[in-house]
Amino acid sequence: MKELTAFHDAANCKTPEQLNISKKIIGYMCSYVPEELIHAAGFHPMRLFSSKSDIVLAENHLQAYCCSPVRGVLENSLSGRLDFLSGAVFPHTCDSIQRLSDIWRMNNRYEFFWDVVWPAKLNTQSALTYMKDVLIKFRQDLENACGTSISDETLHDSILTYNTIRKKLSRIYELNAQNPGILNACDLLAIVKGTMIMDRDTAAMLLNTIVDQLEKKQPPDKPVKRIIIAGGICDSPDVYTIIEAAGGCVVADDLCTGQRWFKELTDETTDPISALVKRYSQRLPCPAKHNGLTKRGDHLVQLCQTHKADGIVFMLLKFCDPHGFDYPYLKETLDKHHIKSILCELDDQQQNSGQLSTRIETFIHMI
Amino acid sequence: MIYAGIDIGSITAKAALIKDNTLVDTLIIRTGYNHLDAGKAVLQTLLEKNNLTRNDVKAIVSTGYGRNSIDFADKALTEIICHAAGAHFISPGIRGVIDVGGQDSKAILINENGQMDNFAMNDKCAAGTGRFLEVMANALDVQLDQLGEYSLKADKPAKISSICTVFAESEVISMIANQEKRENIIAGIHDSAAARVAILASKTHLAAPVMMTGGVAKNQGMRKALEARLGFDLIVGHLAQENGAIGAAVLASRL
Numbered sequence: 204m205k206e207l208t209a210f211h212d213a214a215n216c217k218t219p220e221q222l223n224i225s226k227k228i229i230g231y232m233c234s235y236v237p238e239e240l241i242h243a244a245g246f247h248p249m250r251l252f253s254s255k256s257d258i259v260l261a262e263n264h265l266q267a268y269c270c271s272p273v274r275g276v277l278e279n280s281l282s283g284r285l286d287f288l289s290g291a292v293f294p295h296t297c298d299s300i301q302r303l304s305d306i307w308r309m310n311n312r313y314e315f316f317w318d319v320v321w322p323a324k325l326n327t328q329s330a331l332t333y334m335k336d337v338l339i340k341f342r343q344d345l346e347n348a349c350g351t352s353i354s355d356e357t358l359h360d361s362i363l364t365y366n367t368i369r370k371k372l373s374r375i376y377e378l379n380a381q382n383p384g385i386l387n388a389c390d391l392l393a394i395v396k397g398t399m400i401m402d403r404d405t406a407a408m409l410l411n412t413i414v415d416q417l418e419k420k421q422p423p424d425k426p427v428k429r430i431i432i433a434g435g436i437c438d439s440p441d442v443y444t445i446i447e448a449a450g451g452c453v454v455a456d457d458l459c460t461g462q463r464w465f466k467e468l469t470d471e472t473t474d475p476i477s478a479l480v481k482r483y484s485q486r487l488p489c490p491a492k493h494n495g496l497t498k499r500g501d502h503l504v505q506l507c508q509t510h511k512a513d514g515i516v517f518m519l520l521k522f523c524d525p526h527g528f529d530y531p532y533l534k535e536t537l538d539k540h541h542i543k544s545i546l547c548e549l550d551d552q553q554q555n556s557g558q559l560s561t562r563i564e565t566f567i568h569m570i
Numbered sequence: 571m572i573y574a575g576i577d578i579g580s581i582t583a584k585a586a587l588i589k590d591n592t593l594v595d596t597l598i599i600r601t602g603y604n605h606l607d608a609g610k611a612v613l614q615t616l617l618e619k620n621n622l623t624r625n626d627v628k629a630i631v632s633t634g635y636g637r638n639s640i641d642f643a644d645k646a647l648t649e650i651i652c653h654a655a656g657a658h659f660i661s662p663g664i665r666g667v668i669d670v671g672g673q674d675s676k677a678i679l680i681n682e683n684g685q686m687d688n689f690a691m692n693d694k695c696a697a698g699t700g701r702f703l704e705v706m707a708n709a710l711d712v713q714l715d716q717l718g719e720y721s722l723k724a725d726k727p728a729k730i731s732s733i734c735t736v737f738a739e740s741e742v743i744s745m746i747a748n749q750e751k752r753e754n755i756i757a758g759i760h761d762s763a764a765a766r767v768a769i770l771a772s773k774t775h776l777a778a779p780v781m782m783t784g785g786v787a788k789n790q791g792m793r794k795a796l797e798a799r800l801g802f803d804l805i806v807g808h809l810a811q812e813n814g815a816i817g818a819a820v821l822a823s824r825l
Contacts, residue, residue, distance in 0.1 A: 548693065557635060558674065558691065558693075561635075561648045561649065561650065561674070561691065562691055564647075564648045565648045565650040565651055565686075565689060566689075568647070568648070568651055568686075569651075569685075569686050569687075569688075569689070
């Protein structure tokens with residue numbers, strides 16, 4: 204499929220010029236950023252991923268126990284590799300992102316900077332009222348930055364674009380789960396990652412074509428073990444390749460760089476700000492947020508059951524405290540339901556895939 | 571018909587042959603730089619030793635760190651799978667395996683049918699592995715195979731607090747500078763490595779009877795330290811180091 208090239212190009216960090224992005228670019232690094240508002244303001248929201256280069260400059264600002272994406276994004280910024288950005292937005296999620304936000308602001312390298320200070324607990328009436336105020340404030344900040352007002356109609360159009368992207372990505376996952384192997388694992392990762400980087404209107408159009416082609420594609424006649432990946436950020440094609448080489452197929456995920464980013468749609472029938480509050484408060488939470496004591500555990504069990512998964516691979520970033528704290532209860536929940544799982548920790552800069560492949564191959568053989 | 575297993579570890583390469591579900595022979599050589607050459611050499615030497623040729627071998631399974639380099643094997647399987655199969659072949663009543671090799675340590679839970687139920691493996695770091703002991707043996711100017719003997723003579727085992735191999739080596743060097751008894755330092759080193767392996771055993775809920783395999787199983791001091799941490803005795807066969815290759819040969823016979 205020639206459409207995949209655009210996603211691979213975007214995922215492999217081509218420059219904005221090579222990606223034909225002419226708008227001002229706003230970076231973000233968490234799926235709790237209300238991208239629809241950035242898009243409606245006429246900016247281009249671009250997800251930032253870890254650096255593939257050595258971490259040198261960021262060492263002066265961060266403790267050794269910070270996760271690799273936070274260190275990597277700061278390194279990219281300080282070394283000038285993100286000079287194409289006009290600004291960045293930081294949601295109030297994990298401690299490391301909050302501290303990165305402070306360092307980022309104090310280094311003052313870009314035209315715009317915003318914090319979107321969501322509450323930690325999302326399932327109370329006061330949280331909803333607060334979230335609405337946060338979004339209204341963010342909308343005003345964006346309006347000041349772009350020099351024009353963001354009308355409800357423009358915001359509604361952005362919501363439609365994002366809903367199209369989410370529907371298409373969900374359909375691609377659904378088709379891959381129904382016919383494991385119609386997409387190779389690296390293509391699946393590139394599609395999701397590339398969408399977070401490339402022009403969203405182009406992405407929506409290309410995703411539509413990919414869905415059309417996948418609808419007609421026959422899966423390879425090869426039995427596979429059905430695997431779900433869970434965790435935070437998984438930006439390593441190696442992980443997907445190892446799973447595939449061991450006879451597995453990723454049929455779903457619970458990742459910030461996966462289905463947590465695109466799964467729920469925004470209501471298109473109510474006023475856009477309320478609709479966004481509803482989506483971001485009700486979407487599947489990451490461990491830095493709360494909207495029910497067992498919501499993630501229940502979701503993982505249901506995901507396994509609906510996708511007839513053989514097992515779950517937890518891919519946690521080293522030093523990611525929120526996911527580390529969430530893991531024991533998730534493991535206990537899965538054990539109660541006799542769902543096999545394995546925990547792997549990785550670092551974005553990690554090159555040694557030998558031990559990881561031994562673990563994953565053994566796990567897939569065992570389940 | 572003969573079935574062969576080849577285990578390419580980070581330090582040694584092992585081969586095993588089985589015939590009619592009975593072990594024929596095993597061999598250990600140094601791995602060296604080239605995994606494929608080591609695999610060819612260990613199998614060829616073992617076959618010649620038993621007056622056999624490659625034509626007598628019906629199937630080969632490779633395992634270990636260099637398993638994917640053995641291009642003439644019929645299948646490559648991880649060492650965890652092979653150690654479980656090898657331990658169950660040697661002692662069918664076994665319910666767990668602790669394999670401490672040159673680069674990795676693993677705890678494997680085996681069910682009553684001999685199938686692997688769960689496993690845990692050390693992380694990227696070398697704490698609790700053969701390499702950790704090798705580094706310490708160098709720092710203490712002791713042969714690796716003498717570590718066990720020394721530690722059994724300890725009267726007051728030292729406490730090594732660092733988990734990291736490099737930091738632990740610095741700690742050991744400080745102890746040498748303070749003229750701490752070598753035997754006590756070595757006993758402390760074994761306890762430190764055993765603590766890391768015991769964490770893996772705890773994660774997998776291992777319970778006796780458990781077999782210890784891998785090259786480090788030959789080290790009595792390490793075994794004693796581990797038994798003290800686990801609270802039960804470990805079964806160590808005379809083919810502990812070759813166990814992965816034996817398991818690979820067993821699995822080759824099932825291809």
